[in-house]
Amino acid sequence: MNRISTIEDYISQFPDEMQKILWEIHNLIKNKAPDAVESIAYQMPAYKTNGKPLIYFSCFKNHIGLYATPSGHLKFKDQLSKYKQGKGSVQFPLDKPIPFNLIGQIVEFRVSENQLKLDNK
Numbered sequence: 001m002n003r004i005s006t007i008e009d010y011i012s013q014f015p016d017e018m019q020k021i022l023w024e025i026h027n028l029i030k031n032k033a034p035d036a037v038e039s040i041a042y043q044m045p046a047y048k049t050n051g052k053p054l055i056y057f058s059c060f061k062n063h064i065g066l067y068a069t070p071s072g073h074l075k076f077k078d079q080l081s082k083y084k085q086g087k088g089s090v091q092f093p094l095d096k097p098i099p100f101n102l103i104g105q106i107v108e109f110r111v112s113e114n115q116l117k118l119d120n121k
Helices: 007-012 016-032 069-075 100-119
Strands: 037-041 044-049 052-059 063-067 084-086 089-093
Touching (some): 007 037, 016 052, 044 100, 069 100
Antiparallel strands (some): 044 052, 052 063, 063 089
């Protein structure tokens, strides 16, 4: 198995339909967090702002995993309640529309949260 080193590498390994969704999530994150530093962490796309984790995402056979740390999921618990969740993770099934607007709101919250942590140092 080739080692994934860029977000492009990660996304390109999936079928075209999944790639479209993954690129849309990536572009959404970059739009909402233009200063985010991209990397691969835990074998998935990862983004940081102010040196702190912002959000991660991953693709599986039947769902997209979104990892916005426990605080991001707690803030949006009502909107996320219809999705399968774990501590700091949520699964968006691929047979349903992906809630891009909600993902954008989560990213915006996490950006402001990371900025607040920096401001309070």
